[in-house]
Amino acid sequence: MTPLLQLKGISKRYGGVQANSGIDLRVDAGSIHAILGENGAGKSTLMKLIYGVEVPDDGQIIWKGQPAHLSNPSDARRLGIGMVFQHFSLFETLTVVQNMALIVPGSKAALSARIRDLGARFGLTIDPRAVVHSLSVGERQRVEILRCLLLNPELLILDEPTSVLPPPSVALLFDTLRALKAKGMAILFISHKLEEIRDLCDTATILRQGKVTARLAPRERSARELATLMIGRPMPPAVHPTPQGLGEQRLELARLDYLNDDPFGVSLSDIGLSVRGGEILGIAGVSGNGQQELAALISGELTLPGSHRDCVRLMGLPVGDLGAAERRLRSFAFVPEDRLGRGAVPDMSLSDNALLTAHSRGLVRNGFIRRQTERSFTADCIARFDVRTPGPHAEAGSLSGGNLQKFIMGREMMLDPAVLLVAQPTWGVDIGAATEIRQRLVAMRNKGAAIIVISEEIEELFEICDRLHVLHKGRLSPSLDVARTTVDEVGTWMIGAAA
Amino acid sequence: MRLKLERRDAASRWATVAAPLIALGLAILTSLILFAALGKPAGQALYSLLLEPFDGWYNISELLLKMGPLMLIAQGLAIGFRTNVFNIGAEGQLIIGAICASALPIYFPTATSVWMLPAMIGLGAAGGAVWAGLAAGLRTRFNANEILVTLMLTLIATQVLNYLLLGPWKDPHGFNFPQSVMFPDVALLPILLPGTRVNISLLAALIASGLAYVIMRHRFSGYQLLVGGLAPRAARYAGFSESRAVWMSLILGGLAAGFAGACEVAGPLGQLQRSVSTGYGYSAIIVAYLGGLNPLGIMVSAFLMAALFIGGDNAMVSADLPVAAVFVFQGLLLVYYLGSLTFIRHRITFNGMGRA
Amino acid sequence: MSLNRRNFLKSSLAATTAMTLPIPAFAADVLNVALIVPSPAADVGWSHTLELGTKALEAKYGDKVKVTLLENIAEGPDADRIMNKTVADGNTFLILGSFGYMEGGLKLAKAHPEVSILHASGYKTAPNFSPFGARYYQGTYLMGMAAASLTKSKKLGCVGAFAIPELITSINAFTLGAQSVDPAIEVSVVWVNSWFDPASEQQAAKALLAQGVDVIFSNAQDTPSVIQTAEEAGVYAFNLNSSMKAYAPKKYLGVVGTDWAPYFLQSVDAHMSGTFKGASAWLSMADKCVFVADWNPDIPADIVTKITDAQSKLESGAFSPFTGPITDQSGAEHVAAGVTLGDDMILSMDWHVKGVTTPLPK
Incomplete structure (x- = not known):
C-alpha cells in the first residue's frame, strides 16, 4: 500500500x-502515528515542514506517492493536511465563527451550525458568537481543533492537543480520533503524555536532538521505556509529598465575589479558601470556569474596592485593594x-x-x-533551573515554551516567596522538565512555603497537592483532602454534577 | 517561483548600513527623472537638497539651529511612544511653552536681571508639562484617548496664542500686527558658536538626549515604560502602574516641547509671534520614529531631518524647484527609507525552489 | 568639506549626461532678484500679483534679470535663513512679500549694504530697505459706492485677514464710500486672522450671510473662498489684488487691483544705476499701482457716472476719502470738517468710522 505521507x-x-x-517518516491512511520527543527535540519544526509553514x-x-512542494499552509490544506498548533493562530478580536470563516468557506449561519454540531459530537462545546479574547487557553484550543475538522482533512496533525482538556473530554476526543481513523483518516499525534500515546497510537517515532532515535509500536512498550528513549536517560522518579507540619495561615480568600464586565468572561461568587505555610493547595477544573479571574484576583492584577479589601488576606493582612x-x-x-x-x-532578553x-x-x-547583578541573577536562574538557552542575552521569545516556563518558574522561586501561585505549571512542558518542576514545588513546600497550583491536569494535582478545590462555573467546591478523595470524585465536581 | 519575505533571526548589520544608502539612491534616481521632466537643473537641485546643508561652517550652523528643537522634542516624545502613550500634541505644548516663557519679557520689557532667562525657560518647560499633563489627567481619570486630547489641545493652544497676540500681548507700537514687542537682551539666549545663530539651547538638547538615554537604558522607571509598551499584560502582571507610565510619558514630552518653545522665542525669534513653530511638534514625531525611538538614533535622525528641511529650502532658492517638488523628494526619501527598513529584519527568499 | 558645488556638479553630470544642465549664471552683468512670499503663489491673490510684477522685470530686461520665486516660506527663523541664502547665492535685489519678514530683512540689509530690499506693508526703513504698500482704500471707496447702489438690506459685510491699519483703512473707506451714496449703510466685519485659510474664510462669509449682509468685501484673502461662497448665495462680492471674476461670473462686483510693475521697474532701475534709496512707498492710483476693474454690469448708470467722477478726482489727488467731517464708532467727531488726514494718520489708523457695527479687536 502506498503510504499517505x-x-x-x-x-x-x-x-x-x-x-x-x-x-x-511514514504515515499510513487509517492510522494514528505518535511523534514523541522532549521540548526542543524538533517535533514542532517537523510538523511545520509537513504543514508548509x-x-x-x-x-x-x-x-x-507524488513529491509535494509545500510552500505555505494553504498548499498543505489543499492537499488535505490540517494542523492544530500548540500556540494558537486565532484573531483575538474576532468571534469564533468569524475566525473559522477566514479559512472555511460557507455562510456564517451554516458554519455556526456545523460548529455546534461538531462540538456536540466531540465534546468540544463552544459558543460560535464568543469573541476569542474572552476565551481561556483551553477553549481556544477547542476552537483550533474544530476549525481543522471543518475542513475534512485526510491527515490531521495535533500538537499536544489534550494538554488542556478535562478527562471526560479527552476520552471523547479519543473516541472521535478513533472514529476518524476508522473512516480512513491519518493522524499525527504529538504528545508527551505517554499513557495517552500507549492508549491511542498505533505507531510512534521518537525524536531526540533533531534525529530519529526509534520507531516502534507504543502499545508493546512500557511508559517508562518510552520515556527513557525520549529523554536519553532514565526517568526521574515521581514525587509524592509526605504530609508534614503546617505553618501559619498565609493566604485567605473569604466570601469573595467578582462580577465580570465581560459578557463572555466568568463571574466568581462566594469564593473561600485558605493556604498555610508548608502545604500545596490545588485548584482543579476545566479551563474557562473562572481560573483566569481567580488568579488575577489573588495576584492583584484585578483589585477589589476598599470596602472589600478584607476578602483577600495575605500574611494575615487585608490586601484586596492593593x-x-x-x-x-x-x-x-x-x-x-x-x-x-x-x-x-x-522582545526582551532573559x-x-x-x-x-x-x-x-x-x-x-x-x-x-545594576546590569552586573541582573546578569548574574539570570545566569544563576538559567543554571539552577536547567533553562536551555545561549545565555542571559537571549530574547525570551526565542525560547521554547517549556524552557521559558522553567525560566519564569525559576525566577519566581528565586524570589523565595512566602506564597507562590502557579497557574498551569507544566502546560506544554516535556515530561522530564515537568517532573523537575513538580519536584521543586514540593521542595519549596517542604521548606515552608504556601503554594497554590491551578491546573487542568488532575494527575499532576494528585501527585503534588495536599488538598484540592474544584472550580466550576465560578464556584469553588469544598476542600478535598487528596489522600481521601478519588479522581472520579474530582471529575464529578469538574463537570458540576456533584451537589 | 514566488518572492517571499522571511524574518531574519537577528537584525542584519549589512542591511542596517545599506538600507539608508539604498533609500537615498532610489530617491535620487526617482527625483532625477522627476526634475528632468520638470525641466529643472537636476544636478544643481540634488546638490542643494543633499550636499549644500553640509557645505561649509555657516550651513552646518544653520543645520544645528534647526536640529536642536527637533531633537529635544523627539527625545521627549520617544519615551512616551515606547510605552504606547502617543503624545501627538507636542506642537501645542511647544506653543504654550513659548507663551509662558514670553510672559516675563512682555510684562517686564525693561528688566535687566540675569535671572530673566532661566525663569523664562523654567516657565516654558513647566507650561508645556502642564499642557501635556491635562491629557494625562483626562486619560488616567476618564480614560480619554491621549492622541485626540493632545491634538485638540494643540488647536486650543493655537487659539490662546492668537488671542494673546491679537489682544493683550500685541506690541503697542506694532501697528496692530499680531506679534509681541522684541525681547530685551537679557531675555535672549547667548550664542553658542560666534558668528552664527546657534545658541546654547543646542547644549540643552544634547543634555536631554543624554538624559533620555540614561532613563531608557539604565533607569528602572524607563525599563517599566518599555515593558508597558512591549507587553502591557506583563506590566500589569509585574504591577507596573499604567497611570504612572501615562503621567511620566506626557510630562516628559511636555517638558521637552515647552523647553523647546521657550528656546525658540528666546533664541532665533526674539519675540512671540504667530509662527512660533514651523511644525516642529509634528516633525519631531517623524524624527522620533526615524530614529527608531532610540535616543542615539534620534540624534542622528534629527540631524538628517534638519538637513532635509534645509536642503528643501535651498533647492527652491538655488535650483528654482517648486515647493511641491521639494515635498515630493522629501516624501520619496522617507518612503524608500521606511521600505528599506524591512530588510534589516527580513530577507527576500525565492519560494518554491527550495532554499539552497 | 572637500566637496564643493563645482566638483559635485561634475560628478553628477556624468550620471546625467542625457540632460542639459543649466548652471545658474551669476555673472556680474545679470541682476539676480529673489521674491519671497508666505503663501503658495497661486493663480490669484497677493503673491500672484507680486509674481506678475517681477514678470514685468524679466519682460523689460530679458537675460539681464533673473528672478527666483520662493513661495510658502513661513515667517520666522526659516525665512531668515532663506533670505541669507538668497544673498549668499548672488541675489542682490530682494522683494519680501510679507510683514513678518521685516526684522530678518532689516538685519540682512544692515549686513549687506550692496543689497537692495523692498518689503511689503512694513513700517521700518533703512538706507537699502524700503517698505512698500498700496492705497487700497482709494479703490475700496469706489467699491463702497457701487455696493450701496446694489444692497437691499443696507447691510454690507467684510471678511478681513488681520486687524492691521492697512486693512482697517480699506474697510473705513469702503464704509465712507457706501455712505456717500446712502448714509444709512452699515458694515459688519469678521476677522479670520489668516492670509490663507479657505475653511475659516468660508465660515466667516456664511456668518455674514446669516446676518443678512448682501454685499461682501473679501479683504486681503489669497483664496477665492469668500467670492465663491457669495456667488453661491447670490450675493455681490469683491476682493483685492487680482480679479476673481472667474470664480463668480454672475455676482462679481469688481476688483481693487494692484499692479506692482511700475514700482518694481523703477526700484530696479535705481538699484542698477546705484541710486536706490530706502524710503517708504505708499502707492496710489496716481502711481498706476491701484486700479479698479471688472465692474459688474448691474450697477445703475447714475452710480457709474458718480464712480467715474470720484475715480478721476482720486487719480488727480483732488480728493481723499478721509476728509472730515468723519465720526468714529463712538459717535465722536474724529476728523473735523474740511480736514484731510495725513498719511501718517492713515497708516496708523486703529479706529473704525461710524457705520461699522463690529467693534475693532484691541
Missing part, C-alpha cells in the same frame, strides 16, 4: 541550530498560565525579564538598574 531525509537548520536532521533545506516530502506590586512586596510571587506577553516580555519581578532582589539601586 512519506518523508525522506528531511533537514532544517535555523541559524546555528540544526532543528531536524535526515528525518525519515517552513520549507526544508534538504530532503523530500512525498504525498500519496495592586500586584504591593502584594509582591508582601512576599507573594506568581507564575501565570500565559508565559509570552504576561510572564515574560518576548536578563531584562528577570528584572520584571526580581527588581527587589538588589537588581535596582537608587533607581538605576
Whole structure:
C-alpha cells in the first residue's frame, strides 16, 4: 500500500541550530502515528515542514506517492493536511465563527451550525458568537481543533492537543480520533503524555536532538521505556509529598465575589479558601470556569474596592485593594498560565525579564538598574533551573515554551516567596522538565512555603497537592483532602454534577 | 517561483548600513527623472537638497539651529511612544511653552536681571508639562484617548496664542500686527558658536538626549515604560502602574516641547509671534520614529531631518524647484527609507525552489 | 568639506549626461532678484500679483534679470535663513512679500549694504530697505459706492485677514464710500486672522450671510473662498489684488487691483544705476499701482457716472476719502470738517468710522 505521507531525509537548520536532521517518516491512511520527543527535540519544526509553514533545506516530502512542494499552509490544506498548533493562530478580536470563516468557506449561519454540531459530537462545546479574547487557553484550543475538522482533512496533525482538556473530554476526543481513523483518516499525534500515546497510537517515532532515535509500536512498550528513549536517560522518579507540619495561615480568600464586565468572561461568587505555610493547595477544573479571574484576583492584577479589601488576606493582612506590586512586596510571587506577553516580555532578553519581578532582589539601586547583578541573577536562574538557552542575552521569545516556563518558574522561586501561585505549571512542558518542576514545588513546600497550583491536569494535582478545590462555573467546591478523595470524585465536581 | 519575505533571526548589520544608502539612491534616481521632466537643473537641485546643508561652517550652523528643537522634542516624545502613550500634541505644548516663557519679557520689557532667562525657560518647560499633563489627567481619570486630547489641545493652544497676540500681548507700537514687542537682551539666549545663530539651547538638547538615554537604558522607571509598551499584560502582571507610565510619558514630552518653545522665542525669534513653530511638534514625531525611538538614533535622525528641511529650502532658492517638488523628494526619501527598513529584519527568499 | 558645488556638479553630470544642465549664471552683468512670499503663489491673490510684477522685470530686461520665486516660506527663523541664502547665492535685489519678514530683512540689509530690499506693508526703513504698500482704500471707496447702489438690506459685510491699519483703512473707506451714496449703510466685519485659510474664510462669509449682509468685501484673502461662497448665495462680492471674476461670473462686483510693475521697474532701475534709496512707498492710483476693474454690469448708470467722477478726482489727488467731517464708532467727531488726514494718520489708523457695527479687536 502506498503510504499517505512519506518523508525522506528531511533537514532544517535555523541559524546555528540544526532543528531536524535526515528525518525519515511514514504515515499510513487509517492510522494514528505518535511523534514523541522532549521540548526542543524538533517535533514542532517537523510538523511545520509537513504543514508548509517552513520549507526544508534538504530532503523530500512525498504525498500519496507524488513529491509535494509545500510552500505555505494553504498548499498543505489543499492537499488535505490540517494542523492544530500548540500556540494558537486565532484573531483575538474576532468571534469564533468569524475566525473559522477566514479559512472555511460557507455562510456564517451554516458554519455556526456545523460548529455546534461538531462540538456536540466531540465534546468540544463552544459558543460560535464568543469573541476569542474572552476565551481561556483551553477553549481556544477547542476552537483550533474544530476549525481543522471543518475542513475534512485526510491527515490531521495535533500538537499536544489534550494538554488542556478535562478527562471526560479527552476520552471523547479519543473516541472521535478513533472514529476518524476508522473512516480512513491519518493522524499525527504529538504528545508527551505517554499513557495517552500507549492508549491511542498505533505507531510512534521518537525524536531526540533533531534525529530519529526509534520507531516502534507504543502499545508493546512500557511508559517508562518510552520515556527513557525520549529523554536519553532514565526517568526521574515521581514525587509524592509526605504530609508534614503546617505553618501559619498565609493566604485567605473569604466570601469573595467578582462580577465580570465581560459578557463572555466568568463571574466568581462566594469564593473561600485558605493556604498555610508548608502545604500545596490545588485548584482543579476545566479551563474557562473562572481560573483566569481567580488568579488575577489573588495576584492583584484585578483589585477589589476598599470596602472589600478584607476578602483577600495575605500574611494575615487585608490586601484586596492593593495592586500586584504591593502584594509582591508582601512576599507573594506568581507564575501565570500565559508565559509570552504576561510572564515574560518576548522582545526582551532573559536578563531584562528577570528584572520584571526580581527588581527587589538588589537588581535596582537608587533607581538605576545594576546590569552586573541582573546578569548574574539570570545566569544563576538559567543554571539552577536547567533553562536551555545561549545565555542571559537571549530574547525570551526565542525560547521554547517549556524552557521559558522553567525560566519564569525559576525566577519566581528565586524570589523565595512566602506564597507562590502557579497557574498551569507544566502546560506544554516535556515530561522530564515537568517532573523537575513538580519536584521543586514540593521542595519549596517542604521548606515552608504556601503554594497554590491551578491546573487542568488532575494527575499532576494528585501527585503534588495536599488538598484540592474544584472550580466550576465560578464556584469553588469544598476542600478535598487528596489522600481521601478519588479522581472520579474530582471529575464529578469538574463537570458540576456533584451537589 | 514566488518572492517571499522571511524574518531574519537577528537584525542584519549589512542591511542596517545599506538600507539608508539604498533609500537615498532610489530617491535620487526617482527625483532625477522627476526634475528632468520638470525641466529643472537636476544636478544643481540634488546638490542643494543633499550636499549644500553640509557645505561649509555657516550651513552646518544653520543645520544645528534647526536640529536642536527637533531633537529635544523627539527625545521627549520617544519615551512616551515606547510605552504606547502617543503624545501627538507636542506642537501645542511647544506653543504654550513659548507663551509662558514670553510672559516675563512682555510684562517686564525693561528688566535687566540675569535671572530673566532661566525663569523664562523654567516657565516654558513647566507650561508645556502642564499642557501635556491635562491629557494625562483626562486619560488616567476618564480614560480619554491621549492622541485626540493632545491634538485638540494643540488647536486650543493655537487659539490662546492668537488671542494673546491679537489682544493683550500685541506690541503697542506694532501697528496692530499680531506679534509681541522684541525681547530685551537679557531675555535672549547667548550664542553658542560666534558668528552664527546657534545658541546654547543646542547644549540643552544634547543634555536631554543624554538624559533620555540614561532613563531608557539604565533607569528602572524607563525599563517599566518599555515593558508597558512591549507587553502591557506583563506590566500589569509585574504591577507596573499604567497611570504612572501615562503621567511620566506626557510630562516628559511636555517638558521637552515647552523647553523647546521657550528656546525658540528666546533664541532665533526674539519675540512671540504667530509662527512660533514651523511644525516642529509634528516633525519631531517623524524624527522620533526615524530614529527608531532610540535616543542615539534620534540624534542622528534629527540631524538628517534638519538637513532635509534645509536642503528643501535651498533647492527652491538655488535650483528654482517648486515647493511641491521639494515635498515630493522629501516624501520619496522617507518612503524608500521606511521600505528599506524591512530588510534589516527580513530577507527576500525565492519560494518554491527550495532554499539552497 | 572637500566637496564643493563645482566638483559635485561634475560628478553628477556624468550620471546625467542625457540632460542639459543649466548652471545658474551669476555673472556680474545679470541682476539676480529673489521674491519671497508666505503663501503658495497661486493663480490669484497677493503673491500672484507680486509674481506678475517681477514678470514685468524679466519682460523689460530679458537675460539681464533673473528672478527666483520662493513661495510658502513661513515667517520666522526659516525665512531668515532663506533670505541669507538668497544673498549668499548672488541675489542682490530682494522683494519680501510679507510683514513678518521685516526684522530678518532689516538685519540682512544692515549686513549687506550692496543689497537692495523692498518689503511689503512694513513700517521700518533703512538706507537699502524700503517698505512698500498700496492705497487700497482709494479703490475700496469706489467699491463702497457701487455696493450701496446694489444692497437691499443696507447691510454690507467684510471678511478681513488681520486687524492691521492697512486693512482697517480699506474697510473705513469702503464704509465712507457706501455712505456717500446712502448714509444709512452699515458694515459688519469678521476677522479670520489668516492670509490663507479657505475653511475659516468660508465660515466667516456664511456668518455674514446669516446676518443678512448682501454685499461682501473679501479683504486681503489669497483664496477665492469668500467670492465663491457669495456667488453661491447670490450675493455681490469683491476682493483685492487680482480679479476673481472667474470664480463668480454672475455676482462679481469688481476688483481693487494692484499692479506692482511700475514700482518694481523703477526700484530696479535705481538699484542698477546705484541710486536706490530706502524710503517708504505708499502707492496710489496716481502711481498706476491701484486700479479698479471688472465692474459688474448691474450697477445703475447714475452710480457709474458718480464712480467715474470720484475715480478721476482720486487719480488727480483732488480728493481723499478721509476728509472730515468723519465720526468714529463712538459717535465722536474724529476728523473735523474740511480736514484731510495725513498719511501718517492713515497708516496708523486703529479706529473704525461710524457705520461699522463690529467693534475693532484691541
